[in-house]
Amino acid sequence: MSSMYRQLIVDRYKAPLFKGKLDNADIHFHDANPLCGDEIEVFVRLDDEGKIKEAKFDGTGCAISQASVDLLLEGIEGMTPDEVMGLDADFIKEMLNIPLTPVRLKCALLGLKVLQAGILIHKKKQEAGES
Amino acid sequence: MISITEILKDFPIFETKIHGKRLVYLDNAATTQKPRQVIEAISQYYETRNANVHRGVHYLSEIASEDYEEAHNKVAKFLNAKGMEEIIFTRNTTESLNLLAYSLGLNELEKGDNIVLTRFEHHSNLVPWQQMARRQGAEIRFIEMTEDCRLDLASAEKAIDDKTKVVSITHMSNALGTIIPVKEVSKLAREHGAYMIVDGAQSAPHMPVDVRELDVDFFAFSGHKMLAPMGIGGLYGREDILEKMEPFLFGGDMISIVSFDNATWNRLPWKFEAGTPNVSGGIGLAVAIDYLGKIGFDKIHYIEHELTEYAHERLNELSFIKIYGPEPKYKGAVVSFAMDGIHPHDIASLLDEDGIAVRAGHHCAQPLMKMLGTDSTTRASMYFYNTKEDIDALVESLQKIYKLFS
Ligand SMILES: Cc1ncc(COP(=O)(O)O)c(C=O)c1O
Numbered sequence: 001m002s003s004m005y006r007q008l009i010v011d012r013y014k015a016p017l018f019k020g021k022l023d024n025a026d027i028h029f030h031d032a033n034p035l036c037g038d039e040i041e042v043f044v045r046l047d048d049e050g051k052i053k054e055a056k057f058d059g060t061g062c063a064i065s066q067a068s069v070d071l072l073l074e075g076i077e078g079m080t081p082d083e084v085m086g087l088d089a090d091f092i093k094e095m096l097n098i099p100l101t102p103v104r105l106k107c108a109l110l111g112l113k114v115l116q117a118g119i120l121i122h123k124k125k126q127e128a129g130e131s
Numbered sequence: 132m133i134s135i136t137e138i139l140k141d142f143p144i145f146e147t148k149i150h151g152k153r154l155v156y157l158d159n160a161a162t163t164q165k166p167r168q169v170i171e172a173i174s175q176y177y178e179t180r181n182a183n184v185h186r187g188v189h190y191l192s193e194i195a196s197e198d199y200e201e202a203h204n205k206v207a208k209f210l211n212a213k214g215m216e217e218i219i220f221t222r223n224t225t226e227s228l229n230l231l232a233y234s235l236g237l238n239e240l241e242k243g244d245n246i247v248l249t250r251f252e253h254h255s256n257l258v259p260w261q262q263m264a265r266r267q268g269a270e271i272r273f274i275e276m277t278e279d280c281r282l283d284l285a286s287a288e289k290a291i292d293d294k295t296k297v298v299s300i301t302h303m304s305n306a307l308g309t310i311i312p313v314k315e316v317s318k319l320a321r322e323h324g325a326y327m328i329v330d331g332a333q334s335a336p337h338m339p340v341d342v343r344e345l346d347v348d349f350f351a352f353s354g355h356k357m358l359a360p361m362g363i364g365g366l367y368g369r370e371d372i373l374e375k376m377e378p379f380l381f382g383g384d385m386i387s388i389v390s391f392d393n394a395t396w397n398r399l400p401w402k403f404e405a406g407t408p409n410v411s412g413g414i415g416l417a418v419a420i421d422y423l424g425k426i427g428f429d430k431i432h433y434i435e436h437e438l439t440e441y442a443h444e445r446l447n448e449l450s451f452i453k454i455y456g457p458e459p460k461y462k463g464a465v466v467s468f469a470m471d472g473i474h475p476h477d478i479a480s481l482l483d484e485d486g487i488a489v490r491a492g493h494h495c496a497q498p499l500m501k502m503l504g505t506d507s508t509t510r511a512s513m514y515f516y517n518t519k520e521d522i523d524a525l526v527e528s529l530q531k532i533y534k535l536f537s
């Protein structure tokens with residue numbers, strides 16, 4: 001069996017590239033996995049064309065959840081929020097490229113879930129502002 | 132005396148390879164493995180004696196009924212109850228405790244009464260009482276934990292008073308291993324006329340239990356944590372109390388005479404066993420008790436205590452490990468720990484890659500974890516079929532994990 005913990009996962013857990021907070025974020029959401037207590041807060045700033053310019057996260061939890069969100073934020077630079085809404089579990093699995101058990105897949109997906117929830121809230125706010 | 136090699140031969144699961152490696156099973160507080168004798172008894176029951184109980188006069192039904200009753204007798208002896216009438220079969224500890232919470236809660240608990248628990252309770256001895264307290268307007272109180280994770284008996288004296296209707300406490304913490312001095316607490320419950328309930332899910336598998344010597348009214352346990360199959364558990368209840376108590380589940384088998392608008396209850400223990408029971412489970416439980424008897428609790432205690440001390444010693448050599456809970460002499464074979472900078476789920480996943488099964492998480496004791504200043508730990512829990520080699524494998528794997536992350 002190949003390990004769930006390939007070097008990239010461990011490295012990005014120990015030294016994440018996208019950890020931090022952003023002031024005046026356009027998209028901001030915070031949630032936890034009630035089963036294991038992992039927590040993730042995401043911050044996203046959009047550019048003038050509405051594309052993702054900068055993203056950060058803050059959080060605590062297992063290496064899978066934390067490395068996964070760090071890699072995710074790297075991957076979404078330049079995407080539109082709608083494109084991010086189209087990402088699914090398969091995208092995360094491919095991105096991590098490790099054998100995940102069903103339980104640990106939930107850890108891996110936490111970041112995407114939080115990010116997508118933040119985007120939905122952002123869109124609702126925008127719609128409310130426009131109408 | 133039976134040797135460890137012989138014991139291991141009785142447990143077919145140890146022939147299973149986990150990711151190509153030897154299985155190191157250290158999750159016994161969650162459930163134990165089953166000996167061949169138990170597995171065979173269950174299949175033999177289905178192959179040769181299966182029938183519904185208490186309903187037929189045909190041969191198979193009578194045999195099955197006899198076996199099922201005999202299983203009650205066996206549990207009665209195991210717990211030193213007076214007899215079968217004091218032993219109710221349930222699915223597990225959770226159901227036993229719900230039986231009590233519903234029956235006592237709905238019929239006896241009044242506004243202004245209080246229920247006393249400890250800080251160590253498993254969710255199954257906390258949540259049912261929370262619900263009943265809310266419903267009836269009763270108060271929940273807690274006997275505190277000391278700095279060194281033992282029961283604070285002084286606080287028990289404060290918590291239990293004349294308004295206490297129920298004292299319900301665990302016999303051994305599944306999260307930390309702490310053994311609770313039940314007898315001291317039951318003395319206090321007696322002084323104040325409260326029902327005394329013990330959650331024995333973690334004690335019945337590991338130590339001799341004598342409900343009369345402990346002087347308790349109820350004792351709940353799960354078969355699956357003591358070699359028996361899943362789906363069978365039990366509740367000891369003092370006969371005179373059970374006689375007066377209202378049933379929890381209603382339906383077939385638990386009745387005596389039924390008319391279209393009324394019903395009377397069957398004799399004990401059947402009054403509390405509604406519907407077709409888990410006969411094969413009961414038979415498996417009886418065989419599990421025989422198996423434990425063959426090994427003997429003296430030997431079980433000796434093996435487990437040695438293993439716990441050895442685990443403490445080995446883990447204490449690792450500077451990056453912090454053990455939660457009391458010293459080995461105050462606890463059962465459970466070692467709950469944390470590792471610097473590595474999440475318990477990662478530890479458990481990585482141990483699994485080495486064939487080592489442990490539990491990571493809050494161990495169904497979220498409030499207790501919070502008190503300890505964490506939300507999860509990694510827990511290794513042993514049984515008499517574990518060995519020092521299992522602990523060595525754990526330690527070696529933990530060292531590897533620490534290196535990977537540093
Ligand atoms: C102390 C304690 N109480 C109750 C339970 C619940 O047992 P079951 O899930 O078999 O009902 C457990 C099992 O984890 C336990 O360890």
